[in-house]
Amino acid sequence: MASQHGGWSLFLQLPFSLGRFGVLACLLPASSLMTSRYPNSGELWMPCVKRRLIPSDLPTSNGYLIVEANGGLNQQRLSICDAVAVASLLNATLVIPIFHLNNVWRDPSKFSDIFDEDRFIGTLRQHVRVVKELPKDVLLRFNHNISSIPNMRTKAYSSPDHYVQKVLPKLMELGVVRIAPFSNRLAQSVPSNIQALRCLVNYEALRFAEPIRVLADDMVVRMMKKSSLAGGKYVSVHLRFEEDMVAFSCCTYDGGRKEKIEMENARERSWRGKFHRPGRVINPEANRRDGKCPLTPLEVGMMLRGMGFDNTTFLYVASGKIYNAAKYMAPLRQMFPLLQTKDTLALSEELAKFEGYSSRLAALDYTVCVQSEVFVTTQGGNFPHFLMGHRRYLLGGNAKTIKPDKRKLVLSFDDPNIRWSRFKHHMLEILHHSDIRGIAFRKPNDSIYTFPMPDCMCQQDGI
Template identity: 70%
Template sequence: MERLKSLGKHVQVVRELPDDILQQFDNNISNIVNLRVKAWSSPAHYLKKVLPQLLEMRAVRIAPFSNRLAQSVPSKIQGLRCFANFGALRFSEPIRTLAESMVDRMVKHSSQSGGKYVSVHLRFEEDMVAFSCCEYDGGAEEKREMDIARERSWRGKFKRKHRIIKPGANRVDGRCPLTPLEVGMMLRGMGFDNTTLVYVAAGKIYKEQKYMAPLKQMFPRLQTKDTLATPEELAQFKGHSSRLAALDYTVCLHSEVFVTTQGGNFPHFLMGHRRYMYGGHSKTIKPDKRRLALLFDNPNIRWEVFKQQMKDMLRHSDQKGTGVKKASESLYTFPMPDCMCKQVEPKNENANIGKTMKL
């Protein structure tokens, strides 16, 4: 309730519609008119098209709801966006309770390093591997499995006329998901040794026993939600991928270093949230996968040369940790400068958010 009240200075938020308004619609919210708003609409569109109907009918629904407001809007609106997304909104109590316990356990496991740990968002689930149209080392069996997976999830999309799948070109272009082995080699090359506590955020890994083995060997203290929480604790979330992802999100949010291996909403929001939490700078490793492909595919490269390349990549990632939003970029990934003031000390999730907002 506190989080809802925190928005009170800017917009009134209610848990349910007042009775007199609900009665207008026969006490059935599905009877409320559904306004279809184009994606990335300007504030002027809402004032011109939505507000008159809202004033007339006293209640409207907007669906679909994602990406309904333009990226480029006045700074005051941008600030409110960040405040709502990173300050007022939070996960439900069951998710939050378990997620906080998991973070505490990671901190205890990493007591020798001051409670610091590395989190990795690993995208090597079967559907991700299939959609990428990349080849790994599974030969004919892998190709058959990927063909079946693509047809099951994207019926006919990859069999259309003139659709040519070029795995080699995809890899050179940096479009292939990194394997657990490649992630491990990258991190070891960057200087993370086998005592580093690593948390892997992921769904069900493709051929997990085979592909995760080398990563676990390189980082024997590796943890996942399945090792960090008990089966009884996870039982209520089984079958709900978004809720399980919320657990991963929270553990990654509080890590010393976050490693993203593929695009998507999860890393994009997380990078922005971490920048927002830590005063504009977050230790995020976003590898150059084109460069990695060339290095991994070079059979003659020496380990010392590879390590130097990884050190350079780490240095570049650290420099990019403080990111200022460009016109075409998402506010939720780059909250500076619209959502933040310059700070001397890093701010944490429990800080007074209002003091760091340009509202």
């Protein structure tokens, strides 16, 4: 309940009047924050992954590698990139990854429904062999049942040595091995050639399938046209306030009986008793203080207004189906009357073929966010982590991202006596902390997909 009381008390302090858009508009100074890069650090970094991977004739394959990618779009993306890396370590032929039907995402899409299969295979042809399916003679040895192929269960973040010592002998014995599930199954720190291969897959080989790509590109053009008064510049926000996210967080929002029943049903539907196991303690207030609760649309709007983004800001909101959207989205739309989503940028008939396919819809959001001037992340997860890395890769390592400290945000939101001037001061401090990050290099345990420098990018005058 604290999130609602704090957010609403601030919302009511804003000086509203009828603006030029015919809706309630906050009278605040025009934003000067629309720049895609941080101040020039004197370093210019460019993608150079192809220079770091030397094409060569591939040796005879040791056999076939089958992996099962689980989760949503970007968890699948992670699995695909790591699968190619493992195939290289094993000198194996990778079979196009199988997508597991997830209880939460419920998307039956295959690889070719989301990604361009031919481009994937062609881009990697001089580095790793990839085939669309297991040869019939190999499948015959296992009675045409992939589940009969030995599953080399592997711990999360396993080292390259593990694959060479434990998986390779079985691969050479049988000619084929399977690893399922395959998510986060390769260590972050691997040899430089393997890191470069991961980047080649993520940034060059993985291109969305044509139906996704065509509509996504059209949506970017439409968003730029709508924001033409701002030079085609817009801010994208990844808003994680879907029912499953709210339920998983175990946080309390309006605190009513209806919310409680809906959240209990959602948790049971997707996680079947996980939250009622013996010894499990759920403490919504502690979760909120620790910054673990998804921000409401109201809180996101208040944060952005406090940072200086005014009612003329062109905002693109990337999300799944927002929980209780009629209630929770209304204040955000009031604060940002130029707000767009995939449902407003695309025609209903254009979206119809993607309905029921959460990963394909997420791919549309991903494309529009990559092209935005500023990206705002409000919750952890693979989507913002991959997007931040992709934007760094495309924008010389210096793409502008706002990643707020949610523990500090909560202190301001939940203060019932805070005045707008003080709140704005706090938001500007949080923005400054996010701004000073600028150029960021990968540390040993960081993800290459979030921090592509220096493994996959070079200074302009270096290698």
